[in-house]
Amino acid sequence: MKKRYLSILAPAAFVLMITGCGKVADTATTAESSSVQSESQSEVSKESKADIGNENYVYAKISIPYADYYYGEINNVEPEAEPEKLTAKLDAPDAAADIRSDGNYDAVSSVTNKKAEMFATAVSEVVGDGSTISGVKDVNIAISKSLYEDAKKAIEEKKESTNPLLTFVAEIKETTDQTPAEYKVLNSDGTFSKTVGNTVKNDLESTITTTSNYGNYQIEVKDLELEIGDVQGVVFETKEGKKYGMEHLENIWRSPAELAFAAAPFTENHGNAQAYIRYQDLPGQTISKITYLLKDADDIEIDTDLFCKLLAPENYSIKGDESANYTKDGSQIKFEITSDDTKYSIGRIVSKKKDVDIANVKEDNGTLNLPKDFVPGKYQFIFTNDKYADLNFTAVINSNLNAEQFHFENNALKLDENEAGLTVKDY
Numbered sequence: 001m002k003k004r005y006l007s008i009l010a011p012a013a014f015v016l017m018i019t020g021c022g023k024v025a026d027t028a029t030t031a032e033s034s035s036v037q038s039e040s041q042s043e044v045s046k047e048s049k050a051d052i053g054n055e056n057y058v059y060a061k062i063s064i065p066y067a068d069y070y071y072g073e074i075n076n077v078e079p080e081a082e083p084e085k086l087t088a089k090l091d092a093p094d095a096a097a098d099i100r101s102d103g104n105y106d107a108v109s110s111v112t113n114k115k116a117e118m119f120a121t122a123v124s125e126v127v128g129d130g131s132t133i134s135g136v137k138d139v140n141i142a143i144s145k146s147l148y149e150d151a152k153k154a155i156e157e158k159k160e161s162t163n164p165l166l167t168f169v170a171e172i173k174e175t176t177d178q179t180p181a182e183y184k185v186l187n188s189d190g191t192f193s194k195t196v197g198n199t200v201k202n203d204l205e206s207t208i209t210t211t212s213n214y215g216n217y218q219i220e221v222k223d224l225e226l227e228i229g230d231v232q233g234v235v236f237e238t239k240e241g242k243k244y245g246m247e248h249l250e251n252i253w254r255s256p257a258e259l260a261f262a263a264a265p266f267t268e269n270h271g272n273a274q275a276y277i278r279y280q281d282l283p284g285q286t287i288s289k290i291t292y293l294l295k296d297a298d299d300i301e302i303d304t305d306l307f308c309k310l311l312a313p314e315n316y317s318i319k320g321d322e323s324a325n326y327t328k329d330g331s332q333i334k335f336e337i338t339s340d341d342t343k344y345s346i347g348r349i350v351s352k353k354k355d356v357d358i359a360n361v362k363e364d365n366g367t368l369n370l371p372k373d374f375v376p377g378k379y380q381f382i383f384t385n386d387k388y389a390d391l392n393f394t395a396v397i398n399s400n401l402n403a404e405q406f407h408f409e410n411n412a413l414k415l416d417e418n419e420a421g422l423t424v425k426d427y
Helices: 066-074 143-156 165-171
Strands: 035-038 057-065 107-110 120-128 130-144 182-186 200-201 205-209 217-221 231-238 243-246 258-263 286-294 298-308 315-322 322-325 329-339 343-353 368-372 377-384 391-398 407-411 412-415
Touching: 057 066, 057 143, 057 165, 057 182, 066 130, 066 298, 120 182, 130 143, 130 231, 143 165, 165 182, 205 298, 205 322, 217 412, 243 258, 315 322, 322 329, 343 407
Parallel strands: 130 182, 200 298, 322 391
Antiparallel strands: 035 205, 057 130, 107 130, 120 130, 205 217, 217 258, 231 243, 231 286, 286 298, 315 329, 329 368, 343 377, 377 391, 407 412
């Protein structure tokens, strides 16, 4: 049975811990592969604005659910021809129906009710102790005058539609003849076009890793100067010719330079299940472009070369020592990898959310020999290969010191001489 969209808009629902293990360190996510491009930061791409003017169009601001917002982007939907002749296609199918399902471009749910308010461009709602983000707020849209009048008449006559055209028209509170910097065109079948506006290429370095607390993949765009309140959306494009949209909180964070996504069932660090269906065919593809869709401004396009490694097979695993003792000659960590015939080797070691220099780390038949520079603390050992996602484990290097060996002298913390040769600077 076809879903009928009512012509009346429904309400929006849219001191220090130093004994035992030494310093405390969190696991972290940093890059395993990178892409550096050389386009000029001021270059305007070929997809610059094709201004449709105001002879046949009016402009407005409305909220748009993620599925409808991204449908035009990932399918390269264009504004319709002959706008002066357009009328409402009330019986046209809901083109975005297939991507509205759970795990596709549906609402983002959070177990807390505080984070949603961080995203000024997102449609958010507090639900009990949690919150949902259902789409993009205050999106500039254009609609042909002919289509607008016909749709308003249909609403007055209480007609229904098999697509959301009338719902979107009913949300329009006021119109203007002023053409905004960027906008989407509402077509007669209830779809929105891809964003119309200028796109500026930026020369920035991007990196990707498969070691993240927030998804199977995490991307960082270095030196990206953007405020989250300006970001309406983000689109990935791959060398294989596919496009993917990102949603606030789940994929786009408070710092827009950091993006994460899951391609398989994944529960992130705060207990939220990540939507993954829209990205499940990304493993094995190479992200060639990232576009930031900005509110009332030129969009930013960054060329990339980021290979999304295949997810590791379920039988692949790693286990290692949970702890080791520090000595002045270094430490040893033992590990065991199960990976069929696929060879993994140590690729990165992370401490306190930063990569540690591994030039002097020796890997010998299931043992990592760490130099004395690996002072007491918590370390994440990340093993990589070129095809599959990383395998990792965490271990603590213990100092074997006790509180009595630390004292204050002249308002400065002092550490007694010890067999390991550790000093306060090591903490």
